[in-house]
Amino acid sequence: MTGTREWDIRKLRILRTLSERGTVTATAEALLMTPSAVSQQLSNLASQLGVTLLEAHGRRVRLTDAAHLVLRHTESVFAQLERADAELAGYLRGETGTVRVGAFSTAVPALVVPAVRRLRAAHPGLxxxxxxxxxxxxxxxxxSGRVDLALSLAAQAPTARDPRFALVPLLADPLDVALPADHPLVERDGLRLADLSDEPWIFGGSGPWSEITLAACESAGFVPEQAHSAAGWTAILAMVEAGMGVALVPRMAAAERRRGVAMRVLERDQPRRHVLAAVRRGSETSPGIARVLSALREPSRAG
Structure with missing residues (x-):
C-alpha cells in the first residue's frame, strides 16, 4: 500500500502554506490561487495519500495529526530539493560537477596541475x-566518453575537419636547446639553431617529437645527426649532461632539468610546439568544460 501513494510536491507546498498562514483564504492569497482551488488541491492530496488532512473547526479548518506527520516529512523533502536546486544551479554555472581530463606526460605538471589548483580556489565544487x-x-x-577533454600536441591531433571533435588551441610551447654545462657554445651571444649543425643530436627515433626536431633543424638549414635515440626527458637530459649530445627541450619540461645541463633560449629562430585541447564537438560550451579550458589557457595569457 505504501508504494502506491502519490507524493505531489505542488500539493505538499499548498499544505505547508496552509500550516503557515492558518486559513484557506490566506493560503490562496499567498499562492495566487482561488480558495476553491486550494481546497480542491488539498482534497486531491488527501485522496492520493489515503488520509484525512483537514477537519472542520468552527468556520475554519485545522490540520489533522496525519497532516502534521506528512508535514514533518515534507520539510525534509523540501530541504533536500533546495539542496538539489542549489547544486543544479552550480552545475549549470560550471561551479560543480566533474570534468575528466586526459593529458600527455609533460602537460600534466606544466598545465593541468596549475589549472586544477586555480579551479580548486575559485570553484571548489568543480x-x-x-x-x-x-x-x-x-x-x-x-x-568513447571516458574523458571529457584531451590535451595533445597539434602534430598529434585529429584534423580540424573531424566531425567528432572541437579543437581549442592552448599555447605555443617554446623549444630551448639543452647543452652540457661545459659546452663551448653555452656562453655564445645570440645562439642560433644553425650554430649547432655539427653537434651530435639526441631525439626520439620516430613520432611527433622526432618530426618536430627534424623540422626545426631543417628550417635552420641543416639535417641533424642523430647520435642517440630516446623518448623520455629524463633519459635525454641525462645523456646531454654526460656530454653525449645536444637536444631540443620544450619549456614545459622544465621540471626535468638537471644541474649539469645548460638551457639556452634560441632568440632569433626559436622553434615552438603547439599544444591544444580537444573536446567532443558541442561540449565546449558546457559550463564545467569551459571553466577547465579557461583555466588551462591562463598560463599562456599570463605568459
Missing part, C-alpha cells in the same frame, strides 16, 4: 579528474 595518456589513447578515451 572536480577535475586527471588521466595521463598520450595522444592516441587520449583521443580514444575522448571518443
Amino acid at each position: 572536480e577535475v579528474r586527471v588521466r595521463e595518456a598520450e595522444a592516441a589513447e587520449a583521443y580514444d578515451l575522448l571518443s
Whole structure:
C-alpha cells in the first residue's frame, strides 16, 4: 500500500502554506490561487495519500495529526530539493560537477596541475579528474566518453575537419636547446639553431617529437645527426649532461632539468610546439568544460 501513494510536491507546498498562514483564504492569497482551488488541491492530496488532512473547526479548518506527520516529512523533502536546486544551479554555472581530463606526460605538471589548483580556489565544487595518456589513447578515451577533454600536441591531433571533435588551441610551447654545462657554445651571444649543425643530436627515433626536431633543424638549414635515440626527458637530459649530445627541450619540461645541463633560449629562430585541447564537438560550451579550458589557457595569457 505504501508504494502506491502519490507524493505531489505542488500539493505538499499548498499544505505547508496552509500550516503557515492558518486559513484557506490566506493560503490562496499567498499562492495566487482561488480558495476553491486550494481546497480542491488539498482534497486531491488527501485522496492520493489515503488520509484525512483537514477537519472542520468552527468556520475554519485545522490540520489533522496525519497532516502534521506528512508535514514533518515534507520539510525534509523540501530541504533536500533546495539542496538539489542549489547544486543544479552550480552545475549549470560550471561551479560543480566533474570534468575528466586526459593529458600527455609533460602537460600534466606544466598545465593541468596549475589549472586544477586555480579551479580548486575559485570553484571548489568543480572536480577535475586527471588521466595521463598520450595522444592516441587520449583521443580514444575522448571518443568513447571516458574523458571529457584531451590535451595533445597539434602534430598529434585529429584534423580540424573531424566531425567528432572541437579543437581549442592552448599555447605555443617554446623549444630551448639543452647543452652540457661545459659546452663551448653555452656562453655564445645570440645562439642560433644553425650554430649547432655539427653537434651530435639526441631525439626520439620516430613520432611527433622526432618530426618536430627534424623540422626545426631543417628550417635552420641543416639535417641533424642523430647520435642517440630516446623518448623520455629524463633519459635525454641525462645523456646531454654526460656530454653525449645536444637536444631540443620544450619549456614545459622544465621540471626535468638537471644541474649539469645548460638551457639556452634560441632568440632569433626559436622553434615552438603547439599544444591544444580537444573536446567532443558541442561540449565546449558546457559550463564545467569551459571553466577547465579557461583555466588551462591562463598560463599562456599570463605568459
